[in-house]
Amino acid sequence: MRFPASRKIHYDSGPNLTPLVDVVMVILIFLMLVGSFGASEHFLTSNLPIKQAGTGQTHPPAGWVADTALEIRVDPRGAGFEAVAGRIRVNDAVQLENQLRQMLEQFRKAGTPPEKVQVIISPGKVVRYEHLIRVYESALSAGFTKVAFATSH
């Protein structure tokens, strides 16, 4: 007995792609599960200033001229912090950034470029890390390029 369908002409449309799709799908799922993208994390880079005394003292190279130091004292204040730099006394990161920007402008007018100013954050022992990072970020946002931490006061 012959079926009528068997007499119809049948063309292959190309190679069988099913195994390829299987393998490709497995690779895709593997990459999606194993890959770590880490897109939500980044880093604030700090330099350690050259110290001639105390822990971590380093011998300065010949002809080395010390940078102008700008100390920012940070202390806890309630749930937040208080930052003191020269005559500035603020407890808010935005205010600190604005004030530091003005200070940087004064440094520029006095002939000191930002890269020759070493900002030193001097925190109290119990200052929270997140507040230090806020102060740090404010200094960077204001345009200072060299920011480091000092020992606690």
Place this chain on the structure above:
Amino acid sequence: MRRQPMPNIREGGVNVTPLIDVVMCLIIFFMLVAKIGITTGAEPMDLPETILGQKIEDLGNTLTLNVHRGAGNQPLVTYLPKDERANREIPLARNVGGKVHHPLLEVLKAARRNNPRFKVIIRAQKDLGYELIEPILQTCAAADLNNINFATAQVTELRQE
């Protein structure tokens, strides 16, 4: 002249060509973007959030130090030793037979000696006090490291100051 009719072509099933195109694009994307096989020893923690920050491309030159609050309000540092798969605790100072050793300092000094581009990544919980981070920074200073990176989480929403 009589024209030959076109043969009756029967499709074998669903056309998978667009599917393969899309999947191949996705695979190439994931292969380029995903960091596979790079384990820095970073432990999940609540990092402080910042808007500024930069990516570190040469993670191979870095050592990630995870700082926690340890017993007696002392810093507890963990890191991923080379050629190991699990993080290990490393003390800042250890008394062995009346002699004080500084394991973290020794590790940092050795890494600095072997790699001039060596840098440290510090990861700490955002509510940690500076008193626990300070000894790590002092150890880095003693190891003559001048490139220290603080891991922060990228801010996704505008801050309410």
